[in-house]
Amino acid sequence: MNVAFIGLGIMGKPMVLNLRKAGHTVFVHGRRTESMTPLSEAGCTACQSAAEAASKTEIIIVMVSDTPDVEQVIFGDNGVIHGARPGAVVVDMSTISPTATRRFAETLRARGIEMLDAPVSGGDVGAINATLSIMVGGKPGVFARVKPVFEAMGKNIVHVGDNGAGQVAKACNQIVVAVTIEAVAEALTFARKNGVDPAKVRDALMGGFAGSRILEVHGKRMLDNEYTPGFRTRLHQKDMNIVMQTAKELGLALPGAALVMQHLNALMGTGGAELDSAAVMKIVERESGMERP
Ligand code: NAP
Numbered sequence: 001m002n003v004a005f006i007g008l009g010i011m012g013k014p015m016v017l018n019l020r021k022a023g024h025t026v027f028v029h030g031r032r033t034e035s036m037t038p039l040s041e042a043g044c045t046a047c048q049s050a051a052e053a054a055s056k057t058e059i060i061i062v063m064v065s066d067t068p069d070v071e072q073v074i075f076g077d078n079g080v081i082h083g084a085r086p087g088a089v090v091v092d093m094s095t096i097s098p099t100a101t102r103r104f105a106e107t108l109r110a111r112g113i114e115m116l117d118a119p120v121s122g123g124d125v126g127a128i129n130a131t132l133s134i135m136v137g138g139k140p141g142v143f144a145r146v147k148p149v150f151e152a153m154g155k156n157i158v159h160v161g162d163n164g165a166g167q168v169a170k171a172c173n174q175i176v177v178a179v180t181i182e183a184v185a186e187a188l189t190f191a192r193k194n195g196v197d198p199a200k201v202r203d204a205l206m207g208g209f210a211g212s213r214i215l216e217v218h219g220k221r222m223l224d225n226e227y228t229p230g231f232r233t234r235l236h237q238k239d240m241n242i243v244m245q246t247a248k249e250l251g252l253a254l255p256g257a258a259l260v261m262q263h264l265n266a267l268m269g270t271g272g273a274e275l276d277s278a279a280v281m282k283i284v285e286r287e288s289g290m291e292r293p
Helices: 012-021 033-041 050-055 067-075 098-109 123-129 140-151 165-193 198-206 213-224 233-250 255-269 277-287
Strands: 002-006 025-029 059-062 089-092 114-117 132-137 154-161
Touching: 002 012, 002 050, 012 025, 012 033, 012 123, 025 033, 025 050, 059 067, 059 140, 067 089, 067 098, 089 098, 089 140, 098 114, 098 165, 098 233, 114 140, 114 165, 123 132, 132 140, 132 165, 140 154, 154 165, 165 198, 165 213, 165 233, 165 255, 165 277, 198 213, 213 277, 233 255, 233 277, 255 277
Parallel strands: 002 025, 002 059, 059 089, 089 114, 132 154
Antiparallel strands: 114 132
């Protein structure tokens, strides 16, 4: 199939390479010209604007940072909307606000253009290995049209519901990840303060109900006091901001998520923006005088 792909960062670049590997024809656009060079070398066609890339295909993927970035790429000067033809599908794979997503989908539909929200989890490793989990919102028929393209980039591909439902699922994912990171950090600090080896405690917990991927992966980072990302704190803070903003719009109390948001804020304020978000441990330790060098 012919696919346009806009946003060639940590996630976008390997996702494009996997689309090529699966035999799709890809028209790429990155706001820095040099970000397109390795993809041109891999056989993609470089386009000077999002509008130009969108004009070439019926499936237009966007993978940029935050809600205002998606809005700019779709509706701004030289944006997707200035090139996309009626009948095309805009597939936003960035993690952004569900409320804004529904608004974008309505505006596009008025122009005869469909939209899917299809945020991912699995990190850069999942993007490189084409094993991303993809959570999709939009019409079932549109999902069926785009599914072969998703299959080139991911493994666990779930149509969750109507427009915005994919972003809601991603926000749920981030709530579970954040609150579990907090729980693991508190438990391992509790062990250490009691004079008990936290590594042994982690081993003991892994086999029972408290076992999880977070205890395994993030717990190890906490034990090692080694926070090379992984998933950067500034991106996790962005995602929890989406969660808290949506909860505010709905009049919904999320006290656990709100608490972790404060710890992410503190981590950002103490120079941790580029660390893996498991470094919430550093804030938990600091609060109880348990810092490690
Ligand atoms: P990234 O490396 O920062 O890449 C973002 C890309 O979007 C960059 O190439 C950037 O261009 C481009 N961009 C941002 N704003 C733009 C704008 N207004 N106009 C045009 N281009 C713009 O981020 P990433 O890690 O690939 O993440 C992309 C999305 O996936 C985010 O929503 C993130 O939350 C989500 N995500 C990331 C991970 C992860 O582990 N990294 C996992 C799951 C989901 P420049 O290169 O010019 O800055």
